[in-house]
Structures are given as C-alpha cells and as structure tokens.
Amino acid sequence: MEIDDVEETESEEEEFFECSSEEMASDEISSTRQLKAKHLLWNKPTGRLAKHPSLRLNQTGDPLYLxxxxDPVPKTEDQLEEDAQVMMQLGTDKYASEMRARMMSASLxxxxxxxxxxxxxxxxxxxxxxxxxxxWVDDDGIDEWGQGKxxxxxxxxxxxxxxxxxxASAQPVPAHRQKxxxxxxxxxxxxxxxxSSKRIGQVAQLLLPSLTHAALHTLSSQKQEALPSLPDVxxxxxxxxxxxxxxxxxxLQLYEEITRDIESVEALVAQVNSLQHxxxxxxxxxxxxFLIQLMRGKEVSVPGGSRGDIGARMTTMFRDAQKVAHMMTSASNTNNDATNAARDGRHKTFPEPSCKEFILRAIMPRPSPASTPQPQRLYACLKRDHIRLAGFFSEDTTFM
Structure with missing residues (x-):
C-alpha cells in the first residue's frame, strides 16, 4: 500500500494543466493574501504608537506605523564629555569607526x-x-503603492x-519586552x-556648582533701582x-573668586536695603x-535738610545712638527713673565732633591794594591734639 501511494503522488506531481492569464492573476492574489495571513499569525504587530501620514512599507504596501x-539614556555633562573624549581618542581608521558603531548600537x-x-x-x-x-535618496517617479521611489x-x-x-540581528520585540x-x-x-566612598570635604566640593548657581540666582532676583548695574554684574x-x-x-581658585564677587555684591544689596529701611x-x-550718591561714598546734601523726612529720620537715629552710648550699666542708677530722665534730657542729638573744620574764602587784592582782587582760601582743621592749616593764596603778577 505504501508503494502505491508513492507512485500516485509522483504521478500527481507530474500532471500539468494550462490556465488563462486571468486565472493566474487571481491565483497570485489569493496566494499573497494567504501568505500575508500566515505571516500575521506568528508575527502580529505590537507596540504601535501612531500611523505615519504618508509612508508605506516597500514590499507589502501596508501603512508604516511609528x-x-x-527613552534615550540620560547623561550628565561630565558623562557626555567623557564619551566625547573616548570618541576622539579612538581615531579615524576603520577599527575606530567599528568601535563607535558598537558603542552606539545599543540604542539603535x-x-x-x-x-x-x-x-x-x-x-x-x-x-x-x-x-x-x-x-534615503529620492528618485524620480512613484512606486506601485503611490509613494516616491x-x-x-x-x-x-x-x-x-x-x-x-x-x-539582520534585530528581532521583532516591542519596547516593553526589551532590556x-x-x-x-x-x-x-x-x-x-x-x-559613600567620598569624604565630607569631597562631597561638599561636588555641591559647589549647585550652591554657587543657587546663590547667583538669588542675587540676580534682587531688583534695586539704586544699583542699576546689578544685572550686568x-x-x-x-x-x-x-x-x-x-x-x-x-x-577651587575660580570658585573662591566667584564667592568673593558674590559676597561684595551681596554686601551692596544689603546696604541699600538697610538704608531704605x-x-x-x-x-x-x-x-x-540720593541713595546712588550715598553708595558712591560722596558727600550728599540731604533733600529738605533737617526738616525733611530723611533728615528727621537721620536725627532720630543719631539721638537713639546717643542714648544707647550713655546708658547706665549700674543697677542702682537704672532704678532711678528721675535720674535717667534728666540724663536723657541732657543727651545731645549728635555726638561730640572728633574735629572741627573751617574754610575761609575771600576775594582781595594782593600783594598791594592797587592789585586786581584775587580769590583767597584758608582751610583749618582743629583737633584735640593738633591744628592743621592749609592755605591757597593768589597774587596779581601783572605789574610786578
């Protein structure tokens, strides 16, 4: 029975039948459909994000799905710089190109x-x-799926x-199943x-960039009209x-310089805030x-004098400072309210001067009464232990 079966199969394989072109076309279409169906049975599409608006697959004509x-591997700046140095050290030969491709092949x-x-x-x-x-280099014309060749x-x-x-080595594996x-x-x-392998000082050194950036961000957020150059600094x-x-x-030397710069600017901002308060x-x-001139260390005239708002506050500040300077530390004296009130009344608004300065200006003829009047100036500084004089005198030299 088995020999007869073999002979029958061989005879069936040797039989040929002619068919028309339409029948051949229909048979090809049905065969491609069967192949596609068989293909989808063991390789079903997974991990699709969205359908591409225009592209189709070259062989099957199915829409291309994204x-x-x-996600790409996140790396810090130092890691990126290390990778760049490794790439540069590899060189430009064929072996170096293969090594670069292997290093980048994981994501690919x-x-x-x-x-x-x-x-x-x-x-x-x-x-x-x-x-x-x-x-991908575009050619002229379109393919059978209606897209450019x-x-x-x-x-x-x-x-x-x-x-x-x-x-060739890649397998159809969706992203959620990959390593x-x-x-x-x-x-x-x-x-x-x-x-854990670093000392406390080394850990603090690692925090220097973040701490310095935070300090600079806090400093730049300060807006003072009295310091117009603060944003540029x-x-x-x-x-x-x-x-x-x-x-x-x-x-560390650069960080020390930056810290000193921030410290100096922070002191100026604190001074402006203190003066405003x-x-x-x-x-x-x-x-x-007024604040700008005062911060520059120049002699400034107070707006409104002692009767203005700023002058009144400055007078109150000096009076309070005098009271603090002359406070009695003795417990017996502090209990005597009458004595304290009398001494507070004797307190002067401003402290005793450390020196007195006088400037004498005059216009008079020199060296003779018939000379042309010329400006004369005399500066006098009186202190407890010495006197200082500085004169500026001019003479008419026309008729000398």
Whole structure:
C-alpha cells in the first residue's frame, strides 16, 4: 500500500494543466493574501504608537506605523564629555569607526526591534526612511503603492556596515519586552556607592556648582533701582561660573573668586536695603538718586535738610545712638527713673565732633591794594591734639 501511494503522488506531481492569464492573476492574489495571513499569525504587530501620514512599507504596501521606543539614556555633562573624549581618542581608521558603531548600537538595536515589532514585513529601507531620512535618496517617479521611489545612500550600501548587520540581528520585540537601556536601580546604586566612598570635604566640593548657581540666582532676583548695574554684574559672574563648572576637574581658585564677587555684591544689596529701611524712603527719583550718591561714598546734601523726612529720620537715629552710648550699666542708677530722665534730657542729638573744620574764602587784592582782587582760601582743621592749616593764596603778577 505504501508503494502505491508513492507512485500516485509522483504521478500527481507530474500532471500539468494550462490556465488563462486571468486565472493566474487571481491565483497570485489569493496566494499573497494567504501568505500575508500566515505571516500575521506568528508575527502580529505590537507596540504601535501612531500611523505615519504618508509612508508605506516597500514590499507589502501596508501603512508604516511609528513604534513605541525606549527613552534615550540620560547623561550628565561630565558623562557626555567623557564619551566625547573616548570618541576622539579612538581615531579615524576603520577599527575606530567599528568601535563607535558598537558603542552606539545599543540604542539603535532597540529602535530596530521596536520598528520590526510594529511593522511586520518591514525591510531596512523602511526603517531608514523613518529613522534617518538623510540616508534615503529620492528618485524620480512613484512606486506601485503611490509613494516616491528612492534608494539608500552610499554609506548604507557598504557591505556589512553596522546598520545592515544590526538590522539582520534585530528581532521583532516591542519596547516593553526589551532590556532596559537605562537601569535606574543600577545607576542609583552606583551613585550611592560613589558618594559613600567620598569624604565630607569631597562631597561638599561636588555641591559647589549647585550652591554657587543657587546663590547667583538669588542675587540676580534682587531688583534695586539704586544699583542699576546689578544685572550686568550678575551676568559677568554667571559667565565666569559657566567657565568654572565646565571642566570635569574643578578649580577651587575660580570658585573662591566667584564667592568673593558674590559676597561684595551681596554686601551692596544689603546696604541699600538697610538704608531704605532706616531712612524710610519711597520709590521717588529724588530718593533713588540720593541713595546712588550715598553708595558712591560722596558727600550728599540731604533733600529738605533737617526738616525733611530723611533728615528727621537721620536725627532720630543719631539721638537713639546717643542714648544707647550713655546708658547706665549700674543697677542702682537704672532704678532711678528721675535720674535717667534728666540724663536723657541732657543727651545731645549728635555726638561730640572728633574735629572741627573751617574754610575761609575771600576775594582781595594782593600783594598791594592797587592789585586786581584775587580769590583767597584758608582751610583749618582743629583737633584735640593738633591744628592743621592749609592755605591757597593768589597774587596779581601783572605789574610786578
């Protein structure tokens, strides 16, 4: 029985039948549908994010779907700089190019696997059109699916290039089933181990960039009309801070200079705030100009004199300072209210002067009464232990 069965199958395989072109076309369509159905049974699309508005797959004509991919690995500035140094040290030969491709292939492999899972039946050309449009060269005309024709760039056509080899090894795996590109647990353990191996001083040194930026941000948020150059000074300190935080190995000398600059500016801001609080000034232009001149260390005339608001507050400040300076420390004297009241009444508004200055100005003829009158000036400084005189005298030399 088995021999007869074999002979019958062989005879059936040797029989040929002719059919028309229409029948052949219908048979091809049905066969492609069957193949597509069989293909979808074992490779169903997963991990789709959205449908591409225009692109279709080159071989099947199905719409191209954007895959759900893993987020890129976050890296700090020092890690990026280390990676750049490693890339530069590799050189420019073929071996260096292969090493760069291997270092960057982890993310590329993940994206290819996600793309394959979202688009069954896709080829490398489909991935390149979506992932790296620069490597897809458009040609004239359109294909059978109604989209523009094209071909891969020359670098993608190199035999056994990293893109083609990675595509060949990629499997249709959605992103949620892939190995994580960034393992946050492992990275956290590495960070904790790194911090535990450092001394307290080294940990404080690591905090210098953040603390300095926070101090500068707080300083730049201060808005004082009496310090019009404050934003420019803060910007100059920021430029210096950016230069200091860029290298991996910190330079403490730069941070010391930046700290001194911030300290000096902070002292000026504190002085302006203190003067505004003590003098009770408003936001008028007159009071702002008064503060600007006062901060520059010049002799300033008080607006309104002693009868103005600023003058009255300054007088009260000096009177309170005199009371504090002459307070009695003895307990017996402090209990005598009458004595204290009498002594408070004897307190002067302003303290005793350390010196007295006099400036005498006159216009008189010298050296003779018939000479032209000329300006004369005499400065006198009287202190407890000495007297200082400085004169400025002019003479008419026309008829000498």
């Amino acid at each position: 895959p759900i991919t893993q 492999l993940s994206d290819m696997e996600s793309f394959k899972a979202a688009n069954p039946g896709a080829v490398l050309e489909d991935f390149i059109r979506w992932y790296s449009p620069r490597d 094209g071909h891969l760039s020359p670098r993608m056509m190199i035999p056994d290039n990293p893109w083609s080899t990675t595509w 994580r590109l960034f393992d946050d647990t492992r990275e956290a353990e590495k960070a904790l181990h790194y911090l 803060a910007q100059s300190i920021l430029n210096k801070l950016q230069f200091a935080t860029k290298p991996i190995h910190q330079k 003590k003098l009770g000034g408003n936001d008028s232009k007159e009071f702002t100009s």
